[in-house]
Amino acid sequence: MKCLLGVSFLVSALAVSGLPQDSEQAEKPSQSPDGKWEYRLVDPENDESVDPTPAIVNPATDNVAVKLPDDGVSSFAEEANIVWAADSKRFAFNYRAGGRYVTTALYELRSEKWKRLNSPEKEASRTLEKAKAAEIRKARLPADIYQRRIWDTFRVIEWRDARTAVLYAYSIRAVPASEEDTNDIExxxxxTLKFDGSGHWKIVNSKKLSAEERKKIPPMKGE
Known part of the structure; x- marks a missing residue:
């Protein structure tokens, strides 16, 4: 396989937190903090009809260490990003998997091999669904009212330490307000996700954000 040039992305938890970064690392945001791994789009050999595949590569050898989910990446490649843990043993791959949908894939390095972990989306979705139902009740709307999908996001925005990641998740639905108008339920x-070092994580804290709090979170490109 041929490797295209590494794509430049907003990556590290330091960048999200607004803390200073090492200048060389800032120039190579797709690279892990220890420099041993790098995010690239890999071009399949002898088949120009196939879209490049996102992957983690060993930059010293150009060997592909693990291929990443490619659903939607062909159309939204520039909107994806990698968020590395400080010890380079975990990362989150945030990507747009559809026109109105951003999700994340979690990976952990074990025995020098990258293993994909269970997605936090399903568990986080339960909280979002309960919160939307509460908003619908608050608006005195029928519980089974039609909800048109506007946007869903599940993405890691930072690693607070090597085993603690922060997942930002939100959901927006349009519901009928009249025959001509709709209102948004947001x-x-x-x-907060805590990792145990054995390929498992659990949500140890959840916080509903106010309008002012969510304005402080930088949007992902395309959101």
């Missing part, structure tokens, strides 16, 4: 949360 819920925004931060979830």
């Amino acid at each position: 819920v925004y949360y931060l979830f």
Whole structure:
């Protein structure tokens, strides 16, 4: 396989937190903090009809260490990003998997091999669905009212330490307000994920965000 040039992305937890970064690392945001791994789009050999595949590569050898989910990446490649843990043993791959949908894939390095972990989306979705139902009740709307999907996001925005990640998740739905108008039902949360070092994580904290709090979170490109 041939490797295209590494794509430049907003990556590290330091960047999200607004803390200073090492200048060389800032120039190579797709690279892990220890420099041993790098995010690239890999071009399949001898088949120009196939879209490049996102992957983590060993920059010293150009060997592909692990291929990443490619659903939607062909159309939204520039909107994806990698968020590395400080010890380079975990990362989150945030990507747009559809026209109105951003999700994340979690990976952990074990025995020098990258393993994909369970997605936090399903568990976080339960909280979002309950919050949307509460907003619908608050608006005195029928519980089974039609909800048109406007946007869903589940993405890691930072690693607070090597085993603690912060997931930003929100959901927006349009519901009928009259025969001609709609109102938006919006819920925004931060979830703290704790990793045990054995390929598992759990949500140890969740926080509903106010309008002012969510304005402080930088949007992902395309959101």
